[in-house]
Amino acid sequence: MTDDLVLRRQVCFALYAASRALTDVYRPILDEHGLTYPQYLVLLVLWERDDDAPTVSELGGQLRLDSGTLSPLLKRLEAAGLVVRTRSAADERRVEVGLTDRGRTLRERMGDVPRRVAAATGLTEAELVSLHGILTRVTETIHRQKEQ
Amino acid sequence: MTDDLVLRRQVCFALYAASRALTDVYRPILDEHGLTYPQYLVLLVLWERDDDAPTVSELGGQLRLDSGTLSPLLKRLEAAGLVVRTRSAADERRVEVGLTDRGRTLRERMGDVPRRVAAATGLTEAELVSLHGILTRVTETIHRQKEQ
DNA sequence: GCCATATGAGTTGTGCACAACTTAATTGCG
DNA sequence: CGCAATTAAGTTGTGCACAACTCATATGGC
Secondary structure (H helix, E strand, O other): OHHHOOHHHOHHHHHHHHHHHHHHHHHHHHHOOOOOHHHHHHHHHHHHOOOOOOEHHHHHHHHOOOHHHHHHHHHHHHHOOOEEEEEOOOOOOOEEEEEOHHHHHHHHHOOOHHHHHHHHHOOOHHHHHHHHHHHHHHHHHHHHHHHO | OHHHOOHHHOHHHHHHHHHHHHHHHHHHHHHOOOOOHHHHHHHHHHHHOOOOOOEHHHHHHHHOOOHHHHHHHHHHHHHOOOEEEEEOOOOOOOEEEEEOHHHHHHHHHOOOHHHHHHHHHOOOHHHHHHHHHHHHHHHHHHHHHHHO
């Protein structure tokens, strides 16, 4: 029974440690562009749907982050000249987050980031794909469980 | 090329999302005991090696956290009456972190936590074991890579 | 034995995460 | 229509993470 309470057996610790380890891999690479990892995630979403600027809560839906996290983060991205925030005309409660030219241009300059990160992990393409699948399933399972 | 820059393809996002999702599972359970997840991890290490109280940096070695994170966290655990910090007599630079009776007792009261978390994830035992193995390997690969 | 160097813990400052709350705008029910 | 309930974003407060730093103690080379 109490043998379950051992650090190296905990899946959650493995997940927590792996997540921080991978962020360590990203850090020096993103730092070249003056970005943090969560800021990079926001840009990934914006790059993906360039033309229709998402609202703060749509962004939050994709990244599973709330306005308490996103509001200050977006302010910093705006201060860096990468995004613009504009109140929606149709619904004054909404704030749409769009890319500036500088934000759009950054995408090309960061095209090699995924490859560099993959290389730094020392994992094969197949291992990364498999890991991705399992993790996505875990996250979805947990969220499905929570909705009941 | 730029197709790599898509959120749902990123292993790192999958890892980051899964880690936060699992922490969401722990939160209400740990909250019953007034603990945060990193505090729980510290207690796991202390429970495991009850008799020889580790120093702050030994703790950090296990959890891969530095004194900047651990010092205030340990202060809070001490304020909660779960641990005691004592300067080592042999080496005045070291601080040994030991359990109080309350901290030791807590272990029994939390014996069901791993099972409850496992249940809440909806994953089978086999899936958890497999996930644990892959993640541990990822973390170790990254850290090995970093040492070169 | 002396001192440059290294080590251990703590502090400061920044940036997430997240809960709880505020404020403003919109919806929908009677 | 009118107003209670909802929704969207932002604010406040707490607790990690982590870099960069300070300060005290210990160690090793001379």
